[in-house]
Amino acid sequence: MSTAPRFLRVLLVLASLALLPPGASGQEAPPRPRRVVVLGIDGADAEVFTRLRAEGKLPHFDALAKRGAFTPLATTNPAQSPVAWAAFATGSNPGKSGIYDFLRRDPDRPGKIEVSLASPTSVPFGPEDWLRNLLPFLLGAAGGLLVSGVALFLLRLLGMEERNRRRAALAAGFAAAALLGVLSHRVVGWIPATVPKAISNRRGTSLWVALGEAGVPTLAVEAPVSFPADRAANLRLLSGLGTPDVQATWGLWTFFTDDPRENARAETGGTVEFLAFDGEGTARTRVYGPRNFTLGDGEREEIRKQARFAKGVFDLKVGVPSAKRFEQMVAHHAGKADQASCLLEIRRDPAGKRATVRVGAGGPRP
Structure with a gap:
């Protein structure tokens, strides 16, 4: 029997297999696992959210709600962000989650009020106390022996008499041991016994x-x-909520406004930044970072003076609502001038409906 027809049939089968899409087989591939996305919006009111969806002002959220699920969620008592989020995360009430307010009292320190989200503590770091006391002695002794041995060898090469050679090497060793011991004691003293946690x-x-x-x-x-x-x-x-920021605060907020009636300092700890727009619709403010601990008192005061002057000139040029408000703004900018990490420039259109924000390098400028 000729093998040609059989060979052709095999080629046809292989060709048909090559035309199949990748992953195709006699059995259907298992379905990909479906993902669940939960979006939580702090302070969102279900009734307001529903009304905005009905008015067509939240088209993307409306599409998500139609594809998935949207339902009102009861809050906690008290209805505060950390309390509600702790209950959401753990499925337990505030009495069980331990978060029942933004603040809490410290029973070990009467009158002390702290943030309830996390507490500072410390953990041991570096060598133990007995090793801290012993380490400078050991380093000094080792350094003294090394210097003494090197000095003895060099003085021998120079042909110094053995008796004088030993005395000189011993003196050099004692001096090196004392110096290294003192330096080691200082260096070990710089190592903290504990670190914050x-x-x-x-x-x-x-x-x-x-x-x-x-x-x-x-x-x-x-x-x-x-x-x-x-x-x-x-x-x-x-x-997220409850994470310290680079200014060593619990993530304080900043509110930018051109309303002169706003206070410079909010009761809840955030900062209100007044934006004074010039004739071209441009306002300048700053983004604050951590304190620069390398600055001396004189340098820090000089930066604050420059910032106070620059801010005053700029705001007087564009106009400020009142002398009191002007003093508040200048004092605020000058007080944190050494923490100004970059310049924030805000430009708005003539109608005042849209604004563009540009972040650029800058020092203590307004």
Whole structure:
């Protein structure tokens, strides 16, 4: 029997297989696992949200709600952000989560009020006390022996008499040991015995930790009341509400406004930045970073003087509402001048409806 027809049939089968799409087989590929996305908006009111959706002002959220689910969510008592988010994360009431306000009292220090989200503590760092005391002696002795041996060898090469050679090497060794011991004592003294550490006051297991430990890959972005960051298998997390910022605060907010009736300092700890727009529709302010600890008192005061003068000239040029408000603005800018990390420039259109923001390098300028 000829093998040609059989050979042709094999070629046809191989050709047809080559035309199949990648991954095609006799069995259907298993469906890809579906993902669940939970969007939580701090302070959002379900009734207002529903009204804005009905008015067509939230088209993207409306599309998400139609594809997924949208339902009112009861809040906690008190209805405060950290309290509600802790209950959301752990599925427990404030009495069990341990977060029942923004603030809490410290029972060990009467009259002391602290932020309830996390508490500062410290952990041991560096060598123990007995080693701290012994280490300078050991380093000094080792250095003295080394210097003495090197001196003895060099003086022998120079042909010095043995008796004088030993005395000179011994003196050099003692001097080196004393000097190295003193320096080592100073260096060891610079090593802190403890380092600060934050501990979360939230009790209970969070939703994202439970999911991760159950084998569900979980990503939590801006996770509230989760600092220090929760850790678990299959979990990637970025802490949100309650995370300290670069200014060593609990993430204080900044409100930019051109309304002269706003106060320069808010009661809740945030900052109100007054924007004085010039004739071209441009206002300048600053973005603040951490304090520059390398500056001396004189340098810091000079920066503040320059900032006070520059801010005063700029605001007088564009106009400010009142002398009191002017003094508040200048004092605020000058007081934090050494923390100004970059310039923030805001430009608005003639109608005042849109604004563009540009961040650029800058020092203590207004």
